Amino acid sequence: MASSVKRLDADAEVPDQAFEDHIIDMDFHVNPVEDELLAYVEDDRALDKLTTEFGATPVVGKWDAAYGIKEGQEGLFTQGRAKYAADVREACKNIAVDDPIVNPGINNLNLQHHPVLKNAVAQAANDYMLDNFVDEGVSTSMMVPKWDPDYAVEEIERVAAEDGIVAAYSWFDPKVPWGNEQFDPVFEALVEHDLPLLLHGSLAYWPQHSYIGDDMLTWTEVLGFDWPLHTMVNIVNMIMRGVFDKYPELDVVFQEGGHWWVPFLRYRMDEFYEMHPDDVKITPRKMDSGEEYLQRAPSEYLRDNIYVCTQPFALPRNAGHASDLLKLSMAEDMFIYSSDWPHQTLDPPTWFYTSNAFDDDTREAVLHENAEEILRGY
Amino acid sequence: MNSDSPSDITCDHGPCTGAASDVEAASDVETETETAADGGTTITDPDDEAFDREAFTKVATVDEIPAGEGEGYTVKGIEIAVFNLDGDFYAISNRCAHQRAPLHKAGDRKINAEDTWTEKRGGVNVEDCTVSCPWHLWEWDLETGVHEASGKRIGSFDCVVDGEDVLVRI
Numbered sequence: 001m002a003s004s005v006k007r008l009d010a011d012a013e014v015p016d017q018a019f020e021d022h023i024i025d026m027d028f029h030v031n032p033v034e035d036e037l038l039a040y041v042e043d044d045r046a047l048d049k050l051t052t053e054f055g056a057t058p059v060v061g062k063w064d065a066a067y068g069i070k071e072g073q074e075g076l077f078t079q080g081r082a083k084y085a086a087d088v089r090e091a092c093k094n095i096a097v098d099d100p101i102v103n104p105g106i107n108n109l110n111l112q113h114h115p116v117l118k119n120a121v122a123q124a125a126n127d128y129m130l131d132n133f134v135d136e137g138v139s140t141s142m143m144v145p146k147w148d149p150d151y152a153v154e155e156i157e158r159v160a161a162e163d164g165i166v167a168a169y170s171w172f173d174p175k176v177p178w179g180n181e182q183f184d185p186v187f188e189a190l191v192e193h194d195l196p197l198l199l200h201g202s203l204a205y206w207p208q209h210s211y212i213g214d215d216m217l218t219w220t221e222v223l224g225f226d227w228p229l230h231t232m233v234n235i236v237n238m239i240m241r242g243v244f245d246k247y248p249e250l251d252v253v254f255q256e257g258g259h260w261w262v263p264f265l266r267y268r269m270d271e272f273y274e275m276h277p278d279d280v281k282i283t284p285r286k287m288d289s290g291e292e293y294l295q296r297a298p299s300e301y302l303r304d305n306i307y308v309c310t311q312p313f314a315l316p317r318n319a320g321h322a323s324d325l326l327k328l329s330m331a332e333d334m335f336i337y338s339s340d341w342p343h344q345t346l347d348p349p350t351w352f353y354t355s356n357a358f359d360d361d362t363r364e365a366v367l368h369e370n371a372e373e374i375l376r377g378y
Numbered sequence: 379m380n381s382d383s384p385s386d387i388t389c390d391h392g393p394c395t396g397a398a399s400d401v402e403a404a405s406d407v408e409t410e411t412e413t414a415a416d417g418g419t420t421i422t423d424p425d426d427e428a429f430d431r432e433a434f435t436k437v438a439t440v441d442e443i444p445a446g447e448g449e450g451y452t453v454k455g456i457e458i459a460v461f462n463l464d465g466d467f468y469a470i471s472n473r474c475a476h477q478r479a480p481l482h483k484a485g486d487r488k489i490n491a492e493d494t495w496t497e498k499r500g501g502v503n504v505e506d507c508t509v510s511c512p513w514h515l516w517e518w519d520l521e522t523g524v525h526e527a528s529g530k531r532i533g534s535f536d537c538v539v540d541g542e543d544v545l546v547r548i
Contacts, residue, residue: 013479013480013483013513015478031493033493069515070510070515070517071495071496071515077488077493077494077495078499078513078514078515079488079489079499079512079513080488080489080490080491080494080499081488081489081490081493081494082489082490083490083493087489087490090489091489342488342489344514344515345514346513346514347477348477348479348513350477350478350479351477354478
């Protein structure tokens with residue numbers, strides 16, 4: 001009896017069809033080594049402090065994601081470490097990603113104490129990305145320092161005009177939510193430059209900065225649920241505080257904040273708002289505009305202005321359940337594929353080809369169309 | 379069927395080098411003569427006269443799978459990964475039950491590995507007789523195919539060494 005034999009591609013790690021589709025990856029981290037990053041710091045006083053005592057981004061000694069990973073801190077580099085454009089291209093080749101949107105993955109920067117030193121690192125990160133990625137033809141999301149909105153605008157004005165900058169990258173955290181009016185100048189600058197705001201989970205998020213945090217002891221609690229909870233809080237805060245009535249062209253993408261909670265937000269926001277909307281008129285932006293209510297139902301902003309990255313996807317195994325959940329979650333309007341390369345929650349684009357839950361329209365929306373709608377220059 | 383025919387199997391990597399020959403652990407697995415799912419016996423000791431050589435397919439010679447590494451093959455349409463644990467060979471489904479990562483890539487060197495801590499994407503653990511998935515480090519028992527934390531199980535296959543040949547029964 002003859003055997004059925006098929007030669008496997010040595011490099012392909014995802015289904016063949018993934019290589020035929022166009023795939024944009026909205027969350028691809030690069031990690032410069034510290035010496036090379038700090039070489040871009042322009043202010044000598046800041047550089048002196050960043051290189052003598054603490055390093056660029058010291059880590060606070062509390063709960064750490066590394067506890068949950070068999071290889072400890074290596075979880076941050078489970079797949080390797082991309083420093084340059086060639087590294088990114090090599091990594092994407094095996095997982096069928098055509099167009100990675102890279103960001104400077106210095107995700108504990110937001111946690112650091114000193115605003116001047118943090119700004120110096122942000123400036124260096126953006127210049128590193130311009131030299132090593134934008135100039136090499138890799139689409140890049142520039143870093144936006146959340147802790148200093150004035151400097152954030154300054155950086156946007158300095159960097160955003162560069163071709164190849166397609167988005168802005170910052171973080172959500174449990175401190176000041178993005179609905180706060182202090183961020184209006186940032187939103188204005190982003191809209192002016194036609195850049196979507198990508199908000200990634202921040203390592204400022206770890207339990208040391210929340211009241212119940214010290215009783216969170218596991219990876220599942222902290223990374224699995226603390227981030228999504230604060231994503232929901234930030235989204236509702238932005239919507240109810242009128243950010244998208246004032247900036248209807250602003251698009252915001254939440255990265256690593258989960259997505260299957262969308263039905264909960266969608267229905268609960270509308271129910272609560274329509275039942276008792278009388279406090280909307282005394283929010284600051286509405287006080288300024290004189291409007292009494294939101295211009296639209298809350299769920300409509302969710303559908304039109306908010307996007308969520310899919311990684312880690314955690315698709316239900318039952319295709320019928322998965323299909324229903326995709327519809328309820330408005331995946332065709334809100335979901336954007338992300339790999340999170342090289343971290344421990346990596347999501348190569350396998351889910352979209354191994355489940356019958358996806359029709360072609362939904363798959364294409366998630367894998368590239370939704371990203372193309374909001375990225376500048378696409 | 380000529381189970382030694384090179385056309386029956388496909389190596390998933392380029393040319394391999396290395397050497398290993400100890401088959402002790404694999405040959406300890408079964409001792410009773412029973413009927414296997416494929417109609418052959420369950421004898422896995424090539425030196426046993428009841429050993430059914432025709433029920434196995436040669437996937438490699440021992441020196442083609444370096445110690446501590448794995449190679450991927452399709453045998454009769456089934457993707458498997460064969461690992462060499464210091465001379466003991468194990469065959470397991472090549473697809474992680476979590477997200478279908480190719481397990482034979484476990485232990486591949488990372489991009490810019492010199493700037494990371496462990497240098498490899500997952501890999502085998504000889505002492506525990508396991509392989510960690512290259513994507514998310516799910517740890518699979520190479521003898522049973524079980525992932526302890528979830529209780530999930532993937533296929534594991536009889537794998538023996540006969541002389542210099544690594545044989546697998548699908």
